[in-house]
Amino acid sequence: MRAVFDSLGAGVFVIDLTGRLTTANPRARHLLGRSGDELLGSDMHDLLHREPDGGTVPRGRCRVLSVLDDGQPNEGSDEFLLRGDGSLLPIIWAATPLRHDGATEGAVVVFHDFSLHRDTAEQTAAHLAALEELTARLSMVAEVSTDLISTMDTSDMLNRLAGLLVPDMGDWAAIDVRTPGQTGELRRVAVHAPGDHAAARSLRGPLPPLPEASRSSVARALRGAQPVVLDAAALAEPPRTPLDAAHRELFERLGGTSAVVVPLHTRRQVFGALTVARTAPGSSYSEAELLVLADLARRAGLVMEGAELFEQQRHVAETMQRQLLTPLPQVGDLRMAARYWPAQSAAEIGGDWYDSFLLGDGVLTMVIGDVVGHDLKAAAHMAEVRNMLRALAWDRTEPPSLIMRRLDEAMTHTSDAPMATCVFGRVEGQEGGPWQLHWVNAGHPPPLLITADGHTRFLEDGHGPLLGISSALHMGLGWPNAHAELPPRSTLLLYTDGLVESRTRDIEAGLATLRRHAAALARRDIEEFLDELLARIGPSGDDVALLALRIPPERAAGEPSRQHAYSPAAADRGAPGASVKDTPVRDTSEPEQPGETTR
Structure with a gap:
């Protein structure tokens, strides 16, 4: 029996009714990194049992000692033992009462090193968490993409985009766009801040022009077509231009300890910039989140470019038809x-x-x-x-x-x-x-x-x-x-x-x-x-x-006509038949009455 005890591939030790170690096999001494003299006679709980962070486990919560109290076997996989070098050994274990002549005289504890299994389980849990996060990101991207293509109204689309990014990607979001046909002119068209709707509304409107030499976050995003990350140090810098001050006002009114400014762009042009910020101390954006925001901004830019092209085509077609x-x-x-x-x-x-x-x-x-x-x-x-x-x-x-x-x-x-x-x-x-x-x-x-x-x-x-x-x-x-x-x-x-x-x-x-x-x-x-x-x-x-x-x-017979003949001059007095969006075009040669507007 001693040969069997010494040759087991699992650690085995025996404790008496007071919890003191009375014997330990070689495998137990090896796993714990302790000698027999160090183990024998020592209180098992005080010497070995520890919390995952290394703290002492209250004696009343020791599941191994509970075997001595109730005489019932016990097992687990969430316990840690303190090794001789100070490191913790995660174990999977089973404890059984040691009986002799019908009386309980102690307990036998068998345990294995659970490090490999625990690492695998933790890796699996980490992978599952990462997969869940990725799934959530993909779902958000899909939802945002659906909303982006559901309307050709650019302002409506950008308002929806800002709303969908909060709170998943930030505590507030704002979108600034270039005014069509006016180089350097910017306008804030969307601000979404769930906690302060009044401030969000007041922050919308025209913005100062984009200075040629500005190095502000908005300027860098608009010129470089790359995301610009703002940490606490960057947000603490004083504004240097009116545009910087207008962008800083977002953080003064809505708060923020970290932010990302992402360009709304395509290969051909940059339409504006999206700012997403977090207000919690110490918050930051991961590389994966930056990639998601950059992808969403690029999608929004493609929709804006499509809307612009559609509007140009509509204008050309309507102009052609007006002339006809x-x-x-x-x-x-x-x-x-x-x-x-x-x-x-x-x-x-x-x-x-x-x-x-x-x-x-x-x-x-x-x-x-x-x-x-x-x-x-x-x-x-x-x-x-x-x-x-x-x-x-x-x-x-x-x-x-x-x-x-x-x-x-x-x-x-x-x-x-x-x-x-x-x-x-x-x-x-x-x-x-x-x-x-x-x-x-x-x-x-x-x-x-x-x-x-x-x-x-x-x-x-x-x-x-x-x-x-x-x-x-x-x-x-x-x-x-x-x-x-x-x-x-x-x-x-x-x-x-x-x-x-x-x-x-x-x-x-x-x-x-x-x-x-x-x-x-x-x-x-x-x-x-x-x-x-x-x-x-x-x-x-x-x-x-x-x-x-x-x-x-x-x-x-003989009754005169109200208009006897067609003449180009008479026709020219009528409306030219110009088409107006969403309004039927009136085309008639009747002269307009004073104060009447031909549609």
Whole structure:
């Protein structure tokens, strides 16, 4: 038995009823780094048992001694023994009462070095904690990214970004951006400080210009496109420029012992700077946190660049369309009006147009069309198709079907414009009426005729293929001529599909809605008719073009007309058809009344 005791691969020692060591095997002496003389006769608890920090364990909490008190086995893996060299040995252990003739005479303790297992467990816990932190960071990045791309409103996006960074990345956040078109001008557009909303609001607004030689944190971030870390020493430096003072005011009002200033940038330019700060004493930012903030700032910069490019494209497309929305001619007592409703998104601005002009034989034309596509290229193609139609039609007295065939051939052989839809009509009649519409329809929604008593019908005749198909594919298709009587005081409405179709409503439902509202507005003035129609339908998504003609009442023979002829001077007195964002464009040759503003 002595050989077994001495050869065990585990440490074993025996204590008597008072807790004194009576024997210890060689493995125990080796693990503890102590000699037999040092161990035997010593109180086990006082000599060996320690807290994880090296402090003494109260005797009443000693789980090994509890075996002597209650006679029940005990075990554990969270105890430490003091080695001879002063280091601590983490152990996994088991203690069992030592019985002889039915009486407890002490306890036997068996233990192993638990250092390797404990280190592995601690490493695993550290890895799990790091993984949880990384997961939390990735979740925040994903949430921020979702919010960044959910709006094209830059101010709204930056306010959301500042709010999402608090409190995970700091106790407050502020964002300064360059003012578009003004070099060096800065403006603080967002401040998020949960504990002081009044201070946050008061800190927003214009900032002093960026000095050329400034070495402030904001200046360095804007020029170097790299994060700038501010510690307590940097925050204690006195401001040297008005911009430094404005940035320091953030810390004076909101507090802060450490901060990071990160540029909002892309490869091409820097749009502004994000400041995130912590107020707890001794706080700082880790390398991983700096990388996260830099990545989020870069994403915000990409969104800002995209918004800027979209706005530029929208402006160019709207400018092009404004130039094409010419004043409408007025012939006799015929009344015309038009509207252009820009798309809400720059990506949706495209090829919708309306047109009306006098032909060489004095006949009035009405045109509505839509070139396939929703981008700046579509707007350019729209201008090309519109001008080709004008050139082909103005000096010819031939039926609309031949004009449409010529336009289809011209698009195929002289232009790279894609397919387009179009309604081309001639309004014919004597000065006192009656009036007729002669038209063809190249794949466009049908014109709507509304009588004075509110009866409506779609003019569904004259349908043919889209422009850009028949001649290109040598299909030999044509467009049948159609004609319809235009009753006195009736309204003829031409429109593009953006009025009746959207992502949330199919075209059949949209046509029914248009018909219902148009009937209810039949007796309104033609200008009010279009304004109210747009207000009631509220088109969204695609851009919309409208062209309306009001037929005058019957007039007795010889009764003079209120306006006998079309003249460029009279047309020039009307609104130029300029488009205004989110507001329908009025296009009419009626002179403005004093104090009236044409929209």
